[in-house]
Amino acid sequence: MSDAMIRVPAEVRDRLAVIAESRGTSIRSLVQEFAESTLTDEERRERAERTRAYLAEHFAVEVTDEESAAIGRKVREVFARQQEKAA
Secondary structure, three states: OOOOOOOOOHHHHHHHHHHHHHOOOOHHHHHHHHHHHOOOHHHHHHHHHHHHHHHHHHHOOOOOHHHHHHHHHHHHHHHHHHHHHHO
8 A cells, every 4th residue: 555645734634633632543544534434425325225225125115215315304403403512
């Protein structure tokens, strides 16, 4: 594996350093963890389709696009409220 340099503003670098230190890791490991755990749009779509297929096959539940969007909005609202409480 070869290393690559990523340029970010100093404020971003400093914030990454604080986050990494609080987790007892390095910025390099933090960025690697982010890259490995963050799904692309295509990966999210594929996962959603697999989930829909699983629900249909094992529970006879058909989730429509509209229902999926409504669930997504609800989850984002809950996370936003949690972030507000934490702030």
